[in-house]
Amino acid sequence: MEKLDLTNVAAYHYKAKAQPEIVTLGKGQFVTITGKGAPEGEEFTAKIEMLYPVAYGIKKQCKDAGMDFGVPKLEGLWWVESELPPLEVPRDEWHWKLMIRMPEYATAAQHTSAVAAVQKKKGNALVQQVKFESIEEGTAVQVLHTGPYATEPETLARMYAFAEAGGWQLTGNHHEIYLSDPFKTAPEKLRTILRHPVLPKK
Numbered sequence: 001m002e003k004l005d006l007t008n009v010a011a012y013h014y015k016a017k018a019q020p021e022i023v024t025l026g027k028g029q030f031v032t033i034t035g036k037g038a039p040e041g042e043e044f045t046a047k048i049e050m051l052y053p054v055a056y057g058i059k060k061q062c063k064d065a066g067m068d069f070g071v072p073k074l075e076g077l078w079w080v081e082s083e084l085p086p087l088e089v090p091r092d093e094w095h096w097k098l099m100i101r102m103p104e105y106a107t108a109a110q111h112t113s114a115v116a117a118v119q120k121k122k123g124n125a126l127v128q129q130v131k132f133e134s135i136e137e138g139t140a141v142q143v144l145h146t147g148p149y150a151t152e153p154e155t156l157a158r159m160y161a162f163a164e165a166g167g168w169q170l171t172g173n174h175h176e177i178y179l180s181d182p183f184k185t186a187p188e189k190l191r192t193i194l195r196h197p198v199l200p201k202k
Contacts, residue, residue, distance in 0.1 A: 004069035006101055013101070014073065014177065016144040016193040020162035027136035029106055030075075030099040031055050033129050038091035048074075048098055050118065050127040055100045057114025067105055075099040077173040086174070087153055097173075099135070108132050137175065141168060142195040148187040156194060163198055172197035 007014045010028060033051050037043045055071050062069060077097040080089040111132035118127045141163040145155040163170065177193040 001063070001066060001068050004067070004103055006069060006072045006103060009103070010101065014179070014193070016142045016195070018144050018146070020141055020143040020159045022139065022141055022163075022166065022168070022198070024139050025137045027134055029102040029104065030133050030135055031058065031102060031111065032097050032099045032131045032133050034095070034097045034131075036093070036095050038094065039096075041092065044096070044098075046126060047129070050124065050130055051098055051100060053118045053122070054111065054114045054127065054130045055102070057117050058102060058106050058110045061110045061113060062103070062106060067103070069103045072101050073178055075101070075175065075177045077175055079173040099133075102132075106132075137172065137195070137197045139199070140175070140195050140197045141170075142193060145192045145194050146188075147190060149182075149190065149192070152192070152194065159194060159196070163196075167201050168198040169201045170196050171199045 010026070012023065013025060013028065031051060031054050033047045035043045035047050052071075059069060059071055076099065078086075079095050080086045080093060081095065082089045082093065086094075111130075115127050115130055119125060141159055143155055143159045143162075145152055147155075160170070173196075175193075175195040175197075177195070179191040179193065180189065182190060
């Protein structure tokens with residue numbers, strides 16, 4: 001059985017250049033879970049531990065039906081509910097939506113079955129917060145950040161300046177795609193796609 005590689009099928013979604021650029025993104029299906037707090041906090045850890053089992057539960061059902069796929073990289077949408085610049089807001093006030101892309105042939109029924117199986121196995125009702133969503137960002141500015149997460153603000157400043165100079169304004173939520181495993185990759189070699197939806201300035 002050939003295993004579908006979503007990083008190839010949806011290559012536009014998982015590739016970015018070292019210099020900022022404007023891209024147009026298509027629609028995709030995702031399993032998601034939403035929360036609030038610092039990424040090193042208890043809620044973040046607890047919810048990511050629910051997201052992956054559901055993704056792999058859907059994968060198992062697809063594989064049993066003869067349509068296997070590799071579970072792709074973790075992604076996150078980030079935002080704050082404050083008038084302050086996002087990076088000035090305390091980390092425990094950050095809001096996020098963690099996401100893992102699913103193939104086009106994955107179904108809501110498979111998601112429902114996977115959620116039920118995880119709750120039965122783990123006895124944790126938190127898994128009920130894992131959703132199955134269709135998301136389309138449309139036009140966005142993006143750049144590939146290489147290095148520690150702590151140095152992202154420097155790369156974001158370049159990305160925002162590029163958008164501003166091109167006559168674009170930010171809209172929606174900041175988006176990150178974690179191409180590297182932080183537990184297996186040296187901080188200076190981490191690769192993260194930074195992305196933000198944009199609209200033409202009026």
